[in-house]
Structures are given as structure tokens and as C-alpha cells.
Amino acid sequence: MALEKNENYFELSDENDRASAIEAQFNEDALEVARRKIAPETNPDFDGIHCIDCAEKIMAARLKLGKIRCIDCQTLLEKQTRFIAG
Ligand SMILES: [Zn+2]
Incomplete structure (x- = not known):
């Protein structure tokens, strides 16, 4: 026992x-x-103004945060990343 x-x-x-x-x-x-x-994100294709995925202009507030994608592409990317991760 x-x-x-x-x-x-x-x-x-x-x-x-x-x-x-x-x-x-x-x-x-x-x-x-x-x-x-x-x-801050970096990409050799980033010109400092336009989204690297769809070439839309990125809002100044997002650029200040070091973002290289517009909100639409960022959201899409995060959804895809989450999908791949788990
Ligand atoms: Zn975009």
C-alpha cells in the first residue's frame, strides 16, 4: 500500500x-x-511609405511604430501567422 x-x-x-x-x-x-x-520591422523592399504587401500608403502613426504594412495586410499576416503557429 x-x-x-x-x-x-x-x-x-x-x-x-x-x-x-x-x-x-x-x-x-x-x-x-x-x-x-x-x-521595428524591416524589409529591403520597404520604401518608408508604402505597404510592402499591397503598396497602399501606410498611415503616419503606423510608420512611427516602425510598421511596414497597412492595417489590412498586417491583420491578414497576423491571422496567417496564428494559423501556422497553432
Ligand atoms: Zn497592405
Whole structure:
């Protein structure tokens, strides 16, 4: 009976370790996403004014944030990225 209890204990702690590992991975992913959002985007095709995907003019407010895509293309890209990621 005592042995059975121990086995259960180890199983549980292993489960906790796994949960922690998944949590750590999740946090790293979230950090990476945040990092990418904060960092100004760059592209050799970007002329500093026009969206690199559809050549629409990007709003000045977006340019100041270092964006290289218009809202439409940015939204589309984020949807695609989310789709690929998971
Ligand atoms: Zn665009």
C-alpha cells in the first residue's frame, strides 16, 4: 500500500514537471511574440511609405511604430501567422 502511494506521488510530481515545462515554453513563446511586436520591422523592399504587401500608403502613426504594412495586410499576416503557429 505504501509503495502504491509513492508511485502515485511520483506520477503526480512528474505531471507537475511537465506542466511547468509547458508553461515555461508558453511564456517563452509569448515573450518572443511581444519582442517581435515591439521591434521595428524591416524589409529591403520597404520604401518608408508604402505597404510592402499591397503598396497602399501606410498611415503616419503606423510608420512611427516602425510598421511596414497597412492595417489590412498586417491583420491578414497576423491571422496567417496564428494559423501556422497553432
Ligand atoms: Zn497592405
